[in-house]
Amino acid sequence: MNSQKSVNPGTVSLLTLALPIFLESLFRMLVSSIDTFMLSSYAQEAVAGVGMVAQYMFFIQLLFTIVCTGSSIVLAQYLGADRKKDAGLIAQASTILILMLALLMTLLVLTGSWWLLSLYPLEPKVRLYAWQYFVIFGGFGSVFIAFNMLQSTVLRTYGYTRDTMYISIIANLINVLGNSLALYGWFGLPVTGVAGVAVSSVVSQIAAVLMTRWRIKSHHSILFKAEGWRNVPASIYRKILEIGVPSAGEALSYNVGQIVIMAMVTTLGTYAMSAQVYAQTLVRFVFVAAMSIGNAAQIKTGYFVGARQPESAYKRVFMYQLAGTMISFTLVLLLNLFKQPLIGIFTHVKEIAQVTYNMLFVSFYVETGRSINLITIPALKGAGDVKFPVMVGIVSMWGLGVFGAWLLGLHFSLGMVGIWLAVGTDETIRGIIMLFRWKSKRWMAKAIV
Secondary structure (H helix, E strand, O other): OOOOOOOOHHHOOHHHHHHHHHHHHHHHHHHHHHHHHHHHHHOHHHHHHHHHHHHHHHHHHHHHHHHHHHHHHHHHHHHHOOOHHHHHHHHHHHHHHHHHHHHHHHHHHHHHHHHHHHOOOOOHHHHHHHHHHHHHHHHHOHHHHHHHHHHHHHHHHOOOHHHHHHHHHHHHHHHHHHHHHHHHOHHHOOOOHHHHHHHHHHHHHHHHHHHHHHHHHHOOOOOOOOOOHHHOOHHHHHHHHHHHHHHHHHHHHHHHHHHHHHHHHHOOOHHHHHHHHHHHHHHHHHHHHHHHHHHHHHHHHHHHHHOOOHHHHHHHHHHHHHHHHHHHHHHHHHHHHOHHHHHHHHOOOHHHHHHHHHHHHHHHHHHHHHHHHHHHHHHHHHOOOOHHHHHHHHHHHHHHHHHHHHHHHHHOOOHHHHHHHHHHHHHHHHHHHHHHHHHHOHHHHHOOO
């Protein structure tokens, strides 16, 4: 980690930003799969309980992204404008906002988790495991999750993406080791089950917070001090929330839409549900590449806009977009070329495999459109143009994605192919609109600085 001692954020290349983000995301996906496998060896009720709580943990983290996304975009523009003192104010305001949110979530989880879980018709063991994990990780761990997310955001925005990659890998390895101790009783330790797994997750977050804080302090270019937080102007808080709240609303709308689509998939039977899981698992390795480029493009756009070089951002985002789409297309092509051995890892049931094959072919359409959204939308947000992609996104997700999934998949009985065609249409139409928005240059009038 010492190799990134001094970084001028405005001169950091897209590859320097995107590659560590990509590798970090891949590693997280791998560890998530390992966690599920380890829990399944302990008890299926544990998998069900932790899996159920996962959706609530996602919403908690979504609240934290309000602050993190807003901070990243505003901070990038201030850095581009070389307003370092104001950049320090962003970090202070973000710290106060994230602390307030984290303490609120801790209170809600500790006092309301058992009542919430009692609303579900769960087996006693499943409810107990879900409650244990939720209270420990979601309750006591919220503050550490929040600060880990915020500090990582600050490091990335300043250009130190390799730091966050190394820290994430170390923290996830700590988590895997802790899970092993909790579930397998190594070194004669007692098996603590789900409660031990939850504690392991909290410990890994604490370790990540300490490591990110250490790296922030080691980079003298980063202004991240608590002193003087009472003097932060209200306008700084307002700027962070004006960017962060709509972005979180879009993410919430998208994920609720995916839940509704999954409910439609369940009506098609077990084979369709299995094919959906397998196809999504494989294409996740495709769109993580475009997502990483998009995250980096957002930071780079913020730098250029803050430095009053919007034309540089205008030209470069088209290059980023072309590269991201070509990478996505190539990865989908590889998936289709090797689909038989890849699907064979998950299932040997011919009916499930055939449905999955068909979905992977349609993913050419889905992932091409998704690559446009995952790169152009973050670039627009990085420029300060937040409301337009959010409004278009919500209308398109529900009008084309969700409604189209019902129309093609269920009403016209095209099944999973119809559902994925609808999702691809949403992604493609929305992507084309975003490209026209970028080409119009209207985002140039949305600069925050």
